[in-house]
Amino acid sequence: LYLDVPMRAGVQHSLDRAQANYLLGVLRRAQGDRVLVFNGRDGEWVAEIRPTGRKAGDLVLREQARPQTQAGDLHYLFAPLKAARLDYVAQKAVEMGASLIQPVITRRTQGDRIKHERLAANAIEAAEQCGILTIPEIREAIPLPAALAALTPERLLVFCDEDAPIVDPVAALRHAAAEQGGNGGPPLAVVIGPEGGFTPEERALVLDRPNTVRLSLGPRILRADTAAVAVMALVQAVLGDGR
Numbered sequence: 155l156y157l158d159v160p161m162r163a164g165v166q167h168s169l170d171r172a173q174a175n176y177l178l179g180v181l182r183r184a185q186g187d188r189v190l191v192f193n194g195r196d197g198e199w200v201a202e203i204r205p206t207g208r209k210a211g212d213l214v215l216r217e218q219a220r221p222q223t224q225a226g227d228l229h230y231l232f233a234p235l236k237a238a239r240l241d242y243v244a245q246k247a248v249e250m251g252a253s254l255i256q257p258v259i260t261r262r263t264q265g266d267r268i269k270h271e272r273l274a275a276n277a278i279e280a281a282e283q284c285g286i287l288t289i290p291e292i293r294e295a296i297p298l299p300a301a302l303a304a305l306t307p308e309r310l311l312v313f314c315d316e317d318a319p320i321v322d323p324v325a326a327l328r329h330a331a332a333e334q335g336g337n338g339g340p341p342l343a344v345v346i347g348p349e350g351g352f353t354p355e356e357r358a359l360v361l362d363r364p365n366t367v368r369l370s371l372g373p374r375i376l377r378a379d380t381a382a383v384a385v386m387a388l389v390q391a392v393l394g395d396g397r
């Protein structure tokens with residue numbers, strides 16, 4: 155369970171309505187039962203439940219169960235989608251190892267589709283279900299050129315482009331990562347376009363960035379949410395998760 159409190163033995167946290175409903179109502183936890191909690195910074199902690207009513211209670215932190223782990227290093231840049239699909243991509247990106255989620259505003263999307271809090275809530279839920287102790291950073295939506303400029307030059311950008319020549323994606327990724335050199339491969343980012351695709355100008359802008367590899371995910375045009383999962387699975391399979 156994610157708790158936004160500093161983790162120290164003896165810290166008491168009063169459950170909010172959703173947490174109380176989940177622990178006491180859904181999971182039927184009772185006085186003295188223990189649950190694992192994390193805040194994204196201080197590792198995983200054992201907490202004891204103290205119900206104070208039928209649908210209310212406290213958690214008292216006892217001891218650390220696991221030290222803090224480090225996240226991988228994969229940035230996920232994507233153009234905002236409709237709300238339900240946005241929930242999906244936020245959850246799947248976390249499950250597939252994204253450490254930073256950057257919504258980008260493109261010609262064929264609008265930034266106002268993004269509800270930052272909702273994106274963050276989805277990321278936390280996904281982290282809880284994955285058993286990871288880090289919460290990916292969720293950035294505010296910014297225009298594509300600014301998002302590209304914010305990437306450090308050594309970060310390899312995997313540009314998912316349905317118009318790219320269809321080549322062996324495993325070989326293309328290995329080649330691009332090897333060119334970059336360094337131990338354990340370069341830090342990575344993936345960028346996926348909106349439902350309507352990138353404009354030719356945007357495509358040129360992305361390709362203009364040094365250290366960008368243009369990748370086809372096959373002959374079929376995938377939905378942006380499918381493309382996101384496909385490319386992250388590919389990146390994990392070829393370059394591993396431990397960057």
Ligand code: SAM
Nearest residue numbers: 314315316346347351370371374375376378381
């Ligand atoms: N251009 C199309 C259109 O007019 O609707 C579709 C864009 S597609 C739905 C959204 C994004 O998913 C694309 O911008 C691209 O990043 C990614 N994508 C979809 N299919 C892909 C493929 N076969 N290879 C690489 N990327 C793909």
